[in-house]
């Protein structure tokens with residue numbers, strides 16, 4: 001078997017009866033031009049092991065290998081896909097390893113030696129959970145060199161949102177604190193089989209060598225959750241849930257009590273996290 005012998009993806013899906021399951025977030029990409037574009041958005045592949053979550057019938061997997069990935073480790077929990085993926089393994093000897101497992105229960109950091117990129121058309125039902133897990137990796141910088149991921153456009157907008165925009169919230173702070181996050185391109189729903197209800201977007205996240213400003217990750221998570229818990233209230237009200245002297249906390253962070261969460265920069269959230277940490281341990 002060579003790559004040229006691999007059957008078209010539509011035939012693969014029919015032959016292996018891979019009817020998409022909604023419960024597994026299955027929306028397959030069958031256009032190899034599009035999967036090639038996603039693979040190229042990840043950056044250089046030749047020196048990297050690529051971890052792919054949810055290869056399904058293998059459209060993106062094929063593109064990653066065709067674009068020169070040194071090795072692909074693909075984690076898929078739907079056993080029905082394994083035979084189709086075995087054909088790709090045969091076409092690219094020694095370069096594709098398929099792991100039959102739930103990505104949420106897999107220690108991905110332990111999978112690869114050497115430089116790693118993560119590339120995936122994620123199952124939408126667990127996309128945010130996976131992203132947050134990767135962003136909360138300790139220690140920082142993380143064990144992977146980049147994340148290139150397909151999300152629903154609305155989630156992508158929340159990842160790249162700037163202060164003052166309606167999508168700005170916990171996800172933007174967490175993502176942009178530790179990575180440079182940018183949208184690569186939108187993908188029309190018609191590109192998927194079956195089509196999802198909404199447009200999708202590919203987002204590329206490049207870990208910063210050090211976070212944008214110093215803060216304890218847990219303290220940052222706490223102040224961000226409190227502030228956005230009541231996003232339209234002034235922080236002198238929303239931060240009360242932290243159980244500290246709120247005016248003193250805001251003053252120590254150098255902020256105005258009348259500010260609202262959606263207008264605070266990531267650096268300002270970090271200042272709040274540092275003040276929170278200092279007051280809590282005082």
Ligand SMILES: C[S@@+](CC[C@H](N)C(=O)[O-])C[C@H]1O[C@@H](n2cnc3c(N)ncnc32)[C@H](O)[C@@H]1O
Pocket residue numbers: 024025026027028029030053054055056057058059060061075076077078081101102103104121122123124126
């Ligand atoms: C949106 S589809 C993408 C399929 C394929 N990569 C493509 O682009 O055509 C998501 C894939 O993730 C798989 N999946 C869903 N939940 C998973 C989990 N917890 N662990 C691993 N794979 C999962 C699904 O079975 C499906 O193949």
